[in-house]
Amino acid sequence: MPETITERGSRSGAEAASGPRTDPGAAGPAPAQEAAFEAKIAADERIEPRDWMPDAYRATLVRQIAQHAHSEIIGMQPEANWLTRAPSLRRKAILLAKVQDEAGHGLYLYSAAETLGTGRDELLDKLHAGRQKYSSIFNYPTLTWADVGAIGWLVDGAAIINQVPLCRCSYGPYARAMVRICKEESFHQRQGYELLHTLAHGTPEQHAMAQDAVDRWWWPSLMMFGPPDDESAHSAQSMAWKIKRHSNDELRQRFVDICVPQAEILGLALPDPDLKWNEERGQHDFGAIDWAEFKEVLRGNGPCNDQRLDRRRRAHEDGAWVREAAAAYAAKRALGAAGPGEAA
Amino acid sequence: MSTAPDPAAPAAPAAALALGDDALVLSHRLTEWTGHAPVLEEEVALANIALDLLGQARTLLSLVGDEDELAFRREERAFRNVQLVEQPNGDFARTIARQLYFSVYQELLYGQLAAGAGGEPAGALAPLAAKAVKEVAYHRDHAEQWTLRLGDGTGTSHARMQAGLDALWRYTGELFRPVEGLALDWAGLAAAWRETVGGVLERATLTLPEGPRGTGWSAGAGREGVHTEPFGLMLAEMQHLHRSHPGATW
Numbered sequence: 001m002p003e004t005i006t007e008r009g010s011r012s013g014a015e016a017a018s019g020p021r022t023d024p025g026a027a028g029p030a031p032a033q034e035a036a037f038e039a040k041i042a043a044d045e046r047i048e049p050r051d052w053m054p055d056a057y058r059a060t061l062v063r064q065i066a067q068h069a070h071s072e073i074i075g076m077q078p079e080a081n082w083l084t085r086a087p088s089l090r091r092k093a094i095l096l097a098k099v100q101d102e103a104g105h106g107l108y109l110y111s112a113a114e115t116l117g118t119g120r121d122e123l124l125d126k127l128h129a130g131r132q133k134y135s136s137i138f139n140y141p142t143l144t145w146a147d148v149g150a151i152g153w154l155v156d157g158a159a160i161i162n163q164v165p166l167c168r169c170s171y172g173p174y175a176r177a178m179v180r181i182c183k184e185e186s187f188h189q190r191q192g193y194e195l196l197h198t199l200a201h202g203t204p205e206q207h208a209m210a211q212d213a214v215d216r217w218w219w220p221s222l223m224m225f226g227p228p229d230d231e232s233a234h235s236a237q238s239m240a241w242k243i244k245r246h247s248n249d250e251l252r253q254r255f256v257d258i259c260v261p262q263a264e265i266l267g268l269a270l271p272d273p274d275l276k277w278n279e280e281r282g283q284h285d286f287g288a289i290d291w292a293e294f295k296e297v298l299r300g301n302g303p304c305n306d307q308r309l310d311r312r313r314r315a316h317e318d319g320a321w322v323r324e325a326a327a328a329y330a331a332k333r334a335l336g337a338a339g340p341g342e343a344a
Numbered sequence: 345m346s347t348a349p350d351p352a353a354p355a356a357p358a359a360a361l362a363l364g365d366d367a368l369v370l371s372h373r374l375t376e377w378t379g380h381a382p383v384l385e386e387e388v389a390l391a392n393i394a395l396d397l398l399g400q401a402r403t404l405l406s407l408v409g410d411e412d413e414l415a416f417r418r419e420e421r422a423f424r425n426v427q428l429v430e431q432p433n434g435d436f437a438r439t440i441a442r443q444l445y446f447s448v449y450q451e452l453l454y455g456q457l458a459a460g461a462g463g464e465p466a467g468a469l470a471p472l473a474a475k476a477v478k479e480v481a482y483h484r485d486h487a488e489q490w491t492l493r494l495g496d497g498t499g500t501s502h503a504r505m506q507a508g509l510d511a512l513w514r515y516t517g518e519l520f521r522p523v524e525g526l527a528l529d530w531a532g533l534a535a536a537w538r539e540t541v542g543g544v545l546e547r548a549t550l551t552l553p554e555g556p557r558g559t560g561w562s563a564g565a566g567r568e569g570v571h572t573e574p575f576g577l578m579l580a581e582m583q584h585l586h587r588s589h590p591g592a593t594w
Contacts, residue, residue, distance in 0.1 A: 073384065080378040087586040088412050088594040089368075089405075092375075093398050099378055100391035106384055120384075145585055203592050311379065319382025321504070322436050325497025326383075332496065 041242055046172035049115040057241055060234065061171050062116050063132070064243065066123045069109035070134035072102045074308050078142040079151065087145060094191050095148060101184045108177040115173045128313045136294065137220050139302030146199050146206075146213035152192010153266075154214070154221040154259070160185045161255050162225065165245035193262065200267045207267075214263070215271045222286075223294045225252040256284050356468040357408045358424075359525040362567055363453075363469070364404030365425035368415060369575075370446060371397035372582055373433055382436050389486055393443070396479040403472050416586035420569075420576050427566040428515035430575040434508065437501065440490045441508035447484035448540045449519045452533050454480055463527035488544050495548025506550050513553035518564025 033052040040047060047053055076099050083099065086092035110120040126132040137155050142148065163185065166178040199210035226232055226248040238244035246254075256275075263270050274287035296302065374394035381387040405411040428446055433439045457466055457473035494505040520534035542552045586594075 073387075076379045076387070083375050083378055084372065084581050085585045087416070087589070087592075089398065089402050089415055091594055093395060093402070096375060096378075096391055096395050096398065100388055100395065103384055103387035103391065107388065110384070198594060202594075203589060205589060206592055315380045315382070318380070319386075319436065321498070321500050322382035322386075322494070325501030326493045327497075328501075329493040329497045 048172045065113045070127045072106040074134040112173040112177045136297045139305045146209040149192045149195035150213035150217040156189040158224040170242040360404045360407040362424040367397040368401035369425045370429035416583045426518045437504035438508035444487035451480045492548045495550040510553045
């Protein structure tokens, strides 16, 4: 579940260098290749892995897909925090299925990145070294069971709004991965909404728990759409390449307009005194977002940045011997299959 | 809820409770891996096995009563699972050893139940067993594949896998104590289990552990509600939220 945009400058050169050379042996692209690429984009056709593409296009995609993949796997942590305490077996099964989907999304997305020449190991190393980002939303803690509902309703809801346009992204493997991911995200969003609805209509303690969760997750969810359009570093180029289809502010507005009536049905208040319908615009006005907080969390100073990354690194390090064993076993089998007189 | 088995309770619920608790508890342990698995594919696989087991548990416990009452409101001494499934995850090798031991057992057991063995009271379990045996065959295969990789992988993985198998061996004797209400060929089950597990370990260059399990002193009175210390902590975590809001709907 990515922000479609980050505040960071592009590191296109370094990342592109690790992929297959887009234009081997030449100093610059042949004009015919570049023209063919531009024509495909203009005609809304898909760019496929074997097609020529500009280095910067490749690098932008790798950065975005990696960030999305990392978000899926880091995003498992705040929910796993409540898996072992889920208050009914039905809820436990639903949450477990959801977290499993997220691992699956990570797999599709790392595979999509691989089609651009950058393998999963390399991307994980960058994540663990703090050189690639994941969605900042996961640097907030899940303090109560209701947070599981708020993540589903708001965080997955925001992610869907960000991601549905990506199903039409110009890069084929990413667009196709997103079709499947969006279907599952839609289930995630509904389970969160239904969970919150149950709490909001439950005991007074449950209602309070639900309201508290919405109070804490509302603003960070609005930040998931990335900085305002005039401060968004990558937007213009990504829009031109049809990787991105709508501006951050446009998507954020859509999200607010969808959430307001849903909150009413839930019987929960959105924590924004400035939130009101604007007849003239036909949209809701909403209060100012605290971008200083957004930047702090991006910088690594959110409540859980260290915890999330530490846990991820530790899982990776603790699992190294297992991955080595699997590789050694596979190598022995390959050798056995190739060697004379070896039993299969 | 009473902590002692009710002598008047019909046999099928007693068996459903025992097998349901096995599935519930092992599912919970596997869930604890979420976010910690050694490789992303294993996040998916372990969650998948946990989900299958949770589904089995819900079906089985519902034959006995309200699934949530049973899962969240019983005390430790009222659980009827074998001690094997409550053992902490340890490292990945130990988790795989636990899964191999248990999945081979469960596959054989469900296979017999699905085929209509077990006598009259077991009949209620046959539909579940017929569906679950297919899931369990996958769990067994997954455990088997990892046992081979770890056993015949590196020196480290071999040592860890053998250590996991050795540490859990004492809990395997209990698997073949007759479950109340299930008139199965338990000795035959034990022999088939030993042959299957032994075969996998041999191919994995590992050794079938020795030491007490079926004779003399051996751990294992889970079916009577006697559990090991880590189980109470597991339940405390699992039950705390549900118990904190008596009467609430989730």
